[in-house]
Amino acid sequence: QQQVKQSPQSLIVQKGGISIINCAYENTAFDYFPWYQQFPGKGPALLIAIRPDVSEKKEGRFTISFNKSAKQFSLHIMDSQPGDSATYFCAAYDYKLTFGKGTLLTVNP
Amino acid sequence: NAGVTQTPKFRILKIGQSMTLQCTQDMNHNYMYWYRQDPGMGLKLIYYSVGAGITDKGEVPNGYNVSRSTTEDFPLRLELAAPSQTSVYFCASSLGNTIYFGEGSWLTVV
Structure with missing residues (x-):
């Protein structure tokens, strides 16, 4: 049973565009x-995080939207840059992290 | 400011051999974890520890063992290595809900 579902598996965006990655939990x-x-070649690094009592959190170009009733949350990357090209994982925490399968983001120049 | 340090970075192991992946953290975190990452599968929890002397199984513990004799160290032991254990292994630690990862250990079993 996959507790955290992430989509899409891969995403290609043009420079300056908006990247959106979605996750759902159970x-x-x-x-x-x-x-x-x-x-x-690197370990995962924390990008941004949110608690379930907040509907949105923004840090620079990165925003998390959270819908507690739907048990869904998403990452929005505004003005996407080639340097944002990476794999993104959503996760959920209850004394340990459960990860989604990841989204490979490619931002074309 | 080392954070979470894993060794070795790369290792090739023959089927049936055993080895230990070392992990140490200098942040005095109580919680430590071992995850494995396979292509397209995200990270799966192998074992975790909530403090020295306490360990527990995660989602995929078969074929692995851990110990936690000190707060700083959390080694992962592979017994009788199998090709299915070819993966990237990440050690992590946390104080509260922010988890910090090491750089990873690439293991190939042939």
């Missing part, structure tokens, strides 16, 4: 929802 015990960014 376990209502999750109480923290981070997004991780991973570059090839």
Whole structure:
């Protein structure tokens, strides 16, 4: 049973465009929802995170939207840049992280 | 400011051999984790520890063992390596809900 479902599997966006990655979860015990960014050959690094009592969190070009009733959350990357090309993982936390399968984002110049 | 350090970075192992992946953190975190990452599958939890002397199984523990004798160290042992254990292994630690990952260990079993 996959507890955190992530889509799309891959995404190609033009420079300056908006990248949107979606996740859905099942376990209502999750109480923290981070997004991780991973570059090839590196470990995942925390990008941005949100708690379920907040509907939106913005940090620079990155925004998380959270819908508690639908058990869904999404990452929006505004003004996408080639340097944003990486794999993005959503995750859900209940003393450990459960990850989605990842989205490979490619931003074309 | 080392954070989470894993060794070795790369290793080729023959079927049936055993080895230990080392992990140490200098942030005095109580929680430590081992994840494996396979292409297109995200990261799956192998084992975790909530403090020295306490360990518990994650989602995919078969074929692995861990110990936690100190707060800093959380080694992962592979017994009788199998090709299915070819993967990238990440150690992580946390204080609260922010989890920090090491750089990864690439393991190939042939």
